[in-house]
Amino acid sequence: MSYPFQIRSLDEYRSVYEQSIKEPKTFWASVAAHFLWRKKWDKVLEWNFKQPDIQWFVNGKLNITENCIDRHLKDKGDQPAIIWEPNNPDEEKRVLTYNDLYFHVNRFANVLRNNGVKKGDRVCIYMGMVPELAIAILACARIGAIHSVIFGGFSAHSITDRLQDAKVEFVITCDGAYRGNKDIPLKNIIDDSLELCPFVKRVIVLERTRTPVSMIKGRDVWWADEIEKAEQNGNPELPAEEMDAGDTLFILYTSGSTGKPKGVVHTCAGYMVYTTYSFVNVFQYQPGDVFFCTADIGWITGHSYIVYGPLCAGATSLMFEGIPTWPDAGRFWDIIDKHKVNVFYTAPTAIRSLMAQGLPPLAGKDLSSLKVLGTVGEPINEEAWHWYDEHIGKKKCPIVDTWWQTETGGIMISNLAGITPAKAGYATLPLPGIQAMLVDEKGNEIHGNDVSGNLCIRFPWPSIIRTTYGDHERCRINYFATYPDLYFTGDGCLRDADGNYRITGRVDDVLNVSGHRIGTAEVENAINMHTGVIESAVVGYPHDLKGQGIYAYVIFDNTLHNHDLTRKDIAATVSRIIGPIAKPDKIQFVNGLPKTRSGKIMRRILRKIAEGETNNLGDTTTLLDPAVVIEIKEGKIN
Numbered sequence: 001m002s003y004p005f006q007i008r009s010l011d012e013y014r015s016v017y018e019q020s021i022k023e024p025k026t027f028w029a030s031v032a033a034h035f036l037w038r039k040k041w042d043k044v045l046e047w048n049f050k051q052p053d054i055q056w057f058v059n060g061k062l063n064i065t066e067n068c069i070d071r072h073l074k075d076k077g078d079q080p081a082i083i084w085e086p087n088n089p090d091e092e093k094r095v096l097t098y099n100d101l102y103f104h105v106n107r108f109a110n111v112l113r114n115n116g117v118k119k120g121d122r123v124c125i126y127m128g129m130v131p132e133l134a135i136a137i138l139a140c141a142r143i144g145a146i147h148s149v150i151f152g153g154f155s156a157h158s159i160t161d162r163l164q165d166a167k168v169e170f171v172i173t174c175d176g177a178y179r180g181n182k183d184i185p186l187k188n189i190i191d192d193s194l195e196l197c198p199f200v201k202r203v204i205v206l207e208r209t210r211t212p213v214s215m216i217k218g219r220d221v222w223w224a225d226e227i228e229k230a231e232q233n234g235n236p237e238l239p240a241e242e243m244d245a246g247d248t249l250f251i252l253y254t255s256g257s258t259g260k261p262k263g264v265v266h267t268c269a270g271y272m273v274y275t276t277y278s279f280v281n282v283f284q285y286q287p288g289d290v291f292f293c294t295a296d297i298g299w300i301t302g303h304s305y306i307v308y309g310p311l312c313a314g315a316t317s318l319m320f321e322g323i324p325t326w327p328d329a330g331r332f333w334d335i336i337d338k339h340k341v342n343v344f345y346t347a348p349t350a351i352r353s354l355m356a357q358g359l360p361p362l363a364g365k366d367l368s369s370l371k372v373l374g375t376v377g378e379p380i381n382e383e384a385w386h387w388y389d390e391h392i393g394k395k396k397c398p399i400v401d402t403w404w405q406t407e408t409g410g411i412m413i414s415n416l417a418g419i420t421p422a423k424a425g426y427a428t429l430p431l432p433g434i435q436a437m438l439v440d441e442k443g444n445e446i447h448g449n450d451v452s453g454n455l456c457i458r459f460p461w462p463s464i465i466r467t468t469y470g471d472h473e474r475c476r477i478n479y480f481a482t483y484p485d486l487y488f489t490g491d492g493c494l495r496d497a498d499g500n501y502r503i504t505g506r507v508d509d510v511l512n513v514s515g516h517r518i519g520t521a522e523v524e525n526a527i528n529m530h531t532g533v534i535e536s537a538v539v540g541y542p543h544d545l546k547g548q549g550i551y552a553y554v555i556f557d558n559t560l561h562n563h564d565l566t567r568k569d570i571a572a573t574v575s576r577i578i579g580p581i582a583k584p585d586k587i588q589f590v591n592g593l594p595k596t597r598s599g600k601i602m603r604r605i606l607r608k609i610a611e612g613e614t615n616n617l618g619d620t621t622t623l624l625d626p627a628v629v630i631e632i633k634e635g636k637i638n
């Protein structure tokens with residue numbers, strides 16, 4: 001047995017699950033005992049969901065990077081920790097062993113210290129998928145700085161919101177990032193955002209694409225120059241900062257149903273224990289396996305299952321800079337072949353778009369190293385599941401369908417590869433320690449099987465969200481107030497006759513576009529910023545590749561001359577305000593929106609129309625002006 005807490009049979013899963021529910025504290029203490037602590041905890045857990053106030057491993061002291069790196073040096077120093085595959089297949093791959101990672105993280109931690117970064121400071125990281133991104137993250141964690149990684153696809157405006165919200169003084173970025181045949185000018189984008197963020201004192205810029213950038217005197221410095229300075233200073237090995245179990249490890253912004261994105265806060269110890277535990281069990285990782293998660297580190301999946309979970313487990317994590325369709329749609333399969341990948345973890349949207357290319361991109365690719373496949377981010381349709389099973393896994397690789405959220409930190413409901421049964425379209429069973437339940441609208445528990453409801457969790461797990469940065473009340477209202485004493489996920493769910501869970505999608509106003517979370521209110525706010533727009537309403541509709549597409553109903557002032565051009569202008573506005581991922585797929589100009597007498601937009605009706613439903617729109621009698629519905633139906637964009 002490779003990991004002491006790795007579950008190896010269905011019976012063992014059942015007994016471990018039962019124990020974890022009956023005696024959660026004993027259970028998590030036994031898992032946590034396998035990590036490196038500076039000082040052991042006094043109490044395993046103190047909690048209430050009312051405030052909420054949740055503390056795991058109270059008074060425990062540690063540094064997560066000693067768990068990710070230092071403790072592997074003795075036995076695994078020469079083992080690859082990170083294998084990096086560049087965007088351009090002709091460029092050399094890079095391999096960082098655990099020894100290398102130790103060296104680089106220490107050196108960059110020195111750079112951060114030299115630039116004035118202290119424990120508790122927030123550091124924004126806006127970079128492409130290069131190894132230095134992982135190094136920057138770990139260097140922050142090493143000195144106790146709080147990282148806030150922003151996905152490279154977000155616009156300057158979105159960055160500004162995030163920098164202001166977390167009062168960030170330090171930024172780490174790249175001149176540019178390669179994605180397929182594009183070169184994204186990251187430094188230029190962040191420069192636009194910095195115009196509105198005079199409180200940012202220092203910007204460290206890594207050279208990657210060597211696009212021309214402006215380097216502002218006194219604020220901007222080159223990564224390589226700072227490394228050189230650190231070396232001239234003797235580049236001392238830094239003792240990792242001693243962190244309290246409950247200290248913040250990072251902030252990651254995510255969309256909710258209202259207003260601006262919120263900064264989800266994760267803490268050092270609980271996050272470490274749970275990401276590692278779930279990584280080892282869900283994927284049934286074995287020492288030496290090459291693990292390839294295709295997510296971007298700008299999202300939670302990359303944080304938990306490219307960086308922290310795999311590295312804490314002493315795994316080899318493959319990081320890919322590019323996109324699945326460049327130079328051609330066989331790129332993932334090339335990488336699997338080239339690096340002999342054993343575990344492959346991707347999103348249903350990627351599977352669907354590669355499936356659409358047919359089998360030619362698979363020709364000649366040796367995928368025989370694969371042992372386990374995984375999906376995350378959205379419900380996977382059965383067709384895509386079977387294609388993945390047949391053509392990628394050759395029916396030999398269990399597929400884990402992993403349900404979780406930015407707020408949960410790690411995988412919550414999933415089969416364990418080859419250990420608990422898979423079922424197409426189902427995330428199946430909760431992991432040990434996860435007390436999932438379904439409730440009706442009023443919050444009453446729905447017992448028994450073959451039922452559906454809203455998915456809640458009734459007991460804390462170690463990597464549960466602790467707060468939303470700078471606004472604890474928002475955290476309470478969003479997750480802990482809908483149903484008293486429960487964590488509410490915002491997802492609808494059904495439980496089949498055997499107790500397997502199937503996530504059916506969000507029940508709030510959050511869209512899931514290509515596995516990316518986008519709030520309808522955010523998109524509406526962006527559309528409304530376009531001149532001439534009077535009001536808008538955004539809903540999701542089923543989209544073959546993206547899972548959900550964005551459908552916008554827009555009331556424009558009377559001087560609308562060219563519909564097509566205005567649609568493009570509105571899309572450009574959304575792209576500028578949020579980022580290209582939030583661009584509406586369809587924009588319909590309307591004269592009015594269906595509203596109740598109290599002025600509330602009836603989204604249910606708009607959603608049905610966008611989904612192509614024309615007859616059964618439900619009760620429209622409470623509408624202020626039922627005639628607008630007829631007009632909207634007639635003008636539907638196909």
Ligand code: WTA
Nearest residue numbers: 376377378379401402403404405406503517
């Ligand atoms: C959805 C991503 C069905 C769900 C890790 C959740 C899924 C939201 C699955 C979180 C899955 C994630 N099956 N739906 N396996 N995984 N979701 O925060 O609606 O980006 O609430 O975290 O994605 O998205 P987030």
